Amino acid sequence: MYRVKFILAFWMLLMSLSLFAQEKRSLTHQDYDGWESVSSEKLSKNGDWVGYETYPQEGDGRVDFVSPSTGNNRFQVNRAKNFVFSNESNYAVGLIKPEIDKIRNLKLKDTKKEELPKDSVFILNLGEGKIEKLANIKSYKTPKNEGNWLAVHFEKDNAKVDIKKDSAEKVEKPKKTAGTRLLVRSFDGSKSWEFNRVKDFGFSDSGGYLFYVNAHEDTLKNEGIYVLNLKTGVSNKVDEGLNDYNKLTFSENEKWLTYMATEDSLKAKKPYYDLFLYNISKNSTQKIAAKNSTGVLDGGMISKNANLRFSKDASRLFFGTAPDYVAYAYEDDTTILKEERVSLDIWGWQDADIQPMQMKQKDREQKKSLLAAYNINNGTIIQLGDRDLENIVLDEKAKHKIALGIDDKPYKRNYSWDIQIGRDVYLVNIENGERELIQRGMKGYPALSPEGKYVYWYSNSDSTWMAYDVKSKEKKNLLAGLDVNFYDEIHDSPSMPSSYGNAGWMKGDDAFLVYDKYDIWKVDPTGKNKPQNITKGQGRAAQVTFRRESVEEDEEFIDPKSTLILSAFHELSKKNGFFIGDINGKNDPKEMVFTDHRYYGLKKAKGSNNLTVRRSTYQDNPEIYATDMHFSNLKQLSSTNAHQADIKWGSVELVDYLTNDGTPMQGLLYKPEDFDDQKKYPMMVYFYERNSDGLHNYRAPAPSASTINIPYFVSNDYVVFVPDIKYDLGLPGPSAYNSIMPGVHAVLDKGFVDRENMAIQGQSWGGYQVAYLITQTNMFKAAGAGAPVVNMTSAYGGIRWGTGMSRMFQYEQTQSRIGGTLWDKPSHYIENSPLFFADRVQTPVLIMHNDADGAVPWYQGIEMFMSLKRLNSPAWLLVYNDEDHNLVHRKNRKDLSVRLSQFFDHYLKGAPAPLWMTEGLPAIEKGRTLKYELSE
Template sequence: MTSFKTKPFYCLFFITFFSIMHVGFGQDSKRPLEHRDYDVWESISRSIISNDGKWVGVEISLQEADGRGRLIPSSSSSNTFEIPRLKQMEFSEDSRWAIGLLSPEKDSLRKMKLLRIEKDKFPKDTLLLVDLKKLELRKIPHVENYKTPSKNKTWYAYEVSHEMIESENNDAEKEKEDEKKFNLHIESFDGSSSRYIENVSAYGFATNGTKLFYVQNFAEDENMYLHLKLLNLKTEQEFTLSDSLKQYKNMVFSEDAAQFAFLGSRQAPSDKNASFDVFYSESDTGLKMVVPNTDWKKGDISEHYPLKFSEDGKRLFFGWQKKTREYTYESDTTILDEERVSLDIWGWQDEEIQPMQLKKLEEKNKESFAAVYLVDAGHVVSLANAEIGNLHFNWDKTGDWAIALDDSPYRRNYSWDIQIGKDLRRVSMETGKAELLEKEIIGNPRISPSGKYAFWYSNPDSAWVAYGLENREKVFLTAGLEDVFYDDLHDSPSLPGSNGHGGWSANDQYFLVYGKFDIWMVDPKGVEPPINLSNGHGEENQIQYRLLDLDPDKHYVDLGEDLFLSGMDMETMDSGFFLADPRGKNSPEKLIYGHAAHYGLKKAKDLNQFIYQKSTFQESPDMYLAGEKFKKSKQLTHINTQQKNILWGDVELVEYRVNDGNMMNGLLFKPEDFDPDKKYPMMVYFYERSSTSLHRYRSPAPSASVINIPFFVSNGYLVFVPDIQYKIGLPGPSAYDCVVPGVQTMLAKGFVDPANIGIQGQSWGGYQVAYIITKTNMFKAAGAGAPVANMTSAYGGIRWGTGMSRMFQYEQTQSRIGGTLWEKPMQYLENSPIFYADRIQTPTLIMHNDADGAVPWYQGIEFFMGLKRNNVPSWLLVYNDEDHNLKERKNKKDLSIRLSQFFDHYLKGSPAPLWMEEGIPAVEKGKTLKYELISE
């Protein structure tokens, strides 16, 4: 047993290793999925690998139960150990230690809630520290949180709840405190040094882990004093930086921890008019106010904008706000509250309509503009203001330029044109001078890592563009390259987007850009010819290659290191990882590849040791470990072992011809032990295109809006998911022309029961379902979630989640009409299901919630009333205070039950539940759910 150098709250445990046992079940014992199975279904929520590659940490979450963490030694075979309720795992820099938090048991918390116990009495987390060499574990209870440096993790600090330490504190005294206090423990991972500090309200490490700041609270004569202190973790020297201010915010170290800055105020947090100054300290030698708020003529120093040093420490960035305008009516004390007028005025001249303004009100109140303190010169430069637009620059680099994007001249059109232009300016980081480079760019310019170029994908040109910020030269980066750099599957009435890019190499020497399949390396100066990094292998074999970023600390592509790629065969959907030749002379080297989805690749910092996830529809996305060149790969986790006892199924990629003669893909999910000589009920679900998700694992889970495919397949359904191609102005007919021929192709296979086919979709899928059932009676039952039934009324509506007008959706994006209501009135009418409601004979279940922020819920009401008026069996589910897709798990479970009961009744002949037969009258609301089935 080993002692740790700390005084409060410690105990030691030995970790017992064990092997995860896999219990096999015979075929006869398998059963279909049930709704009660959702809660214990597992997923990997987090994975990490130690710097030396010897340990892997995996956090396994359950949907509605306590999860667990696993620490897995990479050198062992199948042995591992796990720790219940472990979360937020990290490894120390030297890979010897693991740290994390243990959550309280969910069952215990639930019982306390049932007993109406106050939340501040709930148990806190427990800090866990594991010595991976000695296999010893230490637990520290009552911890609020913990932190480590973002780099050089040799220290950790944790907060112990002040209430737990001083439970007898006077409540009145607590209420006087402006800041929540806790006791701070700071320790080195090796236990050689520790520090205990009482009454702390804020703290943070320097990036390199050599220093720490903290704010300590002192009460004296009924007054609260705050001391801001710096602690040198190497020398253990402590320095009080300030003891005269009442607020400290946005504290930050420079990259090398030699400089420190913060915002300070002499007013208390309760003062709504508190002002802040920018303070700066160098090498712990003292403090100076570099930007006094009273001297900043442009406005007020902003507490909402982060302070940050450039990587070399020569620049300190901060933000400022316009001075608050005073209004006499607002402050008029002669008016009673009930006499004050409250109204919204929508003005035709406004850049944004009133709902968007209200939605952004808090953001607008916090709107800040960038400025910089030039450390060597000792003066301040304003870089941004409302007139030049949004500023973009590289925090960490020291380039000479920033760029500003201003869409204000075109913003008024945004309600119907989401591809409005932007004026591009360059801004000097030394003087703040802004110069116009180009007007009305249709694209999204950003600045390259070293600050030499503004670059963007020009939608009108279908090309990537770079603009030299120093020489003001514009270069078409992809000009002359024989490849497709736009999304060639784009089928809406707007300019197509790009296939993306892989970033820039060091010093902005090369730009890496994605063609349809291959990756190109382009010299922006045009001196060197472009290089196809994948050597044309992508286009030749229909494999889409993309770069993987395995070093989050680098803001550029390091061509001196191995270039790892993901690759997916766009015909079979097989995928894997590859190694690229940085000269493009050889095809990518295959590392691992197969009939599965491979993703989440991570690399150990100090050697070529990797972890990744792999899944199929049948296999959960487990964690795998691989070494150099992936010569050996082994499975580290086996989640969802309970699936062995569940009837599952399989999926295949199918092809079918649509009405215009083109071939399309779809996914056909089949029950386990599928018999082609039997007739199966079939559910048809779709949105737009889904075939690329062939190998994606779909967890059984309560539904937020759509059918859960594993649940229906497990319960004896076929599920068909067709891809859809759209024609401008014909969204409804396009869906019909793809879905119905796809269903007919499945019928021709002979195993689909033509009398028992259902259809279901949500949102855009819900609209398409509503349209299709006006044209055919081939579906015995339909489910339409949040459907747009009437495009003429929806066109003028609001997406309340964003405050945007819905015009853009019909003119440019998903609804694909391609014009205004007055330009193309017949297209709006002909594509609207409500005008053909008298043709619908299909029993329909609608869900449309009264807090839907995407599709106004009156659309669901219009559709339901049309069906009701025409005596079509129909039900409208309205979950109160719920959004477009359900958020509350209780409501998701409820919807899942009602979806399965509805379709089971119509497609499998099961008895109807009481809610379908009797409804739930308002007088019974909240008293019964009526899931009970009516006996035959």
């Protein structure tokens, strides 16, 4: 009897679980808007609080503030964004955005922009949980490093004045001004100041002072700068009577304030700016640089477009100069009508940059500045950059007496086909402007070590790290004698391989930490000590990649006394986590946490050892966790998308297979949640280079910018396979076939895929591979190709309009992997171009190629469509107007998502075709109907 009852109970339990599973539903396109993500996490300086934003893809979100020590002490501010903690960690402040639905409804009523609701500011007392709100806010600021101060800038008051016609009282019309009210206060409100007509404002980093720029009533010619001493509450006038005070900057020691301004009218075609320096303690201002100042660029002027920057010791002020504007007779000829003016581009063979690149860079060129330095101690100006050497690079903290000069002009003409051009590198003396050539044609990107003892770079042509000793003027190969590869070992394009990067320099420039594929090496730049593998070769032995995690804010160098936190990633299993390393290399890395998750975004509180980290799997959104330096406990702080529990989701696993040449590869196989290996599932195959390292990436349901949304298709009972691809030079198409097809067959061998209902989809490079595959096999019932290159012979000579670059480099050196010019390897271009084999295509194709594509020429999609149309092969071309390579506008992404699912559901599931597929969308109906309706 007991056995019968047990069996009955067991079956009832199974039935209830089955019913529960049946209650789950598949994802729909309507789910996208409400799907939440977490972002902008911050720790208070003392580590007692963590704040983060949670926002749906479309709609109002919130900011949560959580105490990691308890996880229960929590405050929430709805519609909040852009928050910071006060420097004393006792307050939080941020913006509150207006309700999105309210704004939308007002826009539907054609409400004027200035009458729409504005942002508010919240001020949250973290100790008491009390919140204060200020309405109609333009912006707010707090000091960067110290000081519990807040400045709030209000919007213009747009309240309408009600003037009665029969009123005898005269109402004065508000005077126009470019400035609005500024409130400066302590966070607790015990001290506060208000200023009117403020245009600009900002704190010193240490919070001792605040500048504000006044725009006086009725005229902009009477602006003024003031500095408020936040200890005394006294404001001192810095300057008054000039125009366009800008780039106001405090020195780190709070001794100086610098700015630019002009005496010219803002309507002047060529306003000249002057540079000023204000001594805060002496309350005195002096003009230190102008157009004709000694030392300023010959024939040049002060550049308004350059930032102002003090050296760390405040002995120098760096600013920019620019060549004086040239007057052109034709441009200034007032006797020529607008319609009579010639407009043309002249492409010259001798030009360093081709015309499209020049047009893309025109604004930057017009605003280009050449670095100069003002010596505050002796009042001299040194012009560091000039027309011959324009690019001068200071060290990060501007604390050294040297800088780097980098000149690639001699090599720029080749950039259209050689993106790894060289550059001439100089050492520049900031005190006198003298230059010392380090190397001509350097194939690398140089930088200064933290103490300025070395210039270092990865030399692509030598596949090693190099250093130049500033004192001895000796150039060194830092890795000489090491039988280890420090270049990308799986590099598979016809270009010089890149490095694995570096972890930075030790204190005092005593050592340099550099990565191979798996391990970390400590290198003595003097060469006295042999390079040391501080991870003891454990990475390569276990196929685990170790990398140093930098968690200290504004870190200049690696402190040998600090904890060496290492991220760890297993190449095959994709396990991820953190280890503790030994900077001296005496001990093996010690595992702290190493699990089947993805970990990223490690952050540390500035004043404590409290950390936050993000963790995810395919099933789990990357939530925020709190922990310590030893990862002794991971406490989840954020929690999003509770509704996911009611949705059929799925799982992901690795598939190991061999390419046609026997190379081991991996792919990702996504299965529906209620997967049954006895059933036959339709399968989508998506690909783009290599993706298997993303095994534990969470993929949020979202409208498509160009590719299938994997969670949507998996939730709707598709199997999705994402194979990795290995490339052979000169054979991009065959390489794709030789990697993708064996992977597909490996999945088919598992027995649960309906081989009669499979499809492929890809975008850009993936779109090219889709187009190629359907000329080689009829195995797939449908295909989706986004922005595909189908004719390499015509695409080779095209332009990437997003950058203005010629497309030659892509075929000769990078992704297309041909490895030569069209005239050197014409057969390679033809044999890898799907267009020349279009008559083989029997697979229905959905193409998307947009008319403002800045990466792949739009005509490539047209060439594909027209060839298939002529061959009477089913094809549709989606062209989103004024859209780029990947869709930008959410409305268009939603539309593409619907059409992708309808297209593949029709061919793989036998669903009725929508009217846009059966009837098309005639131009006369454009904008009047979407034709989502299914045909009968």
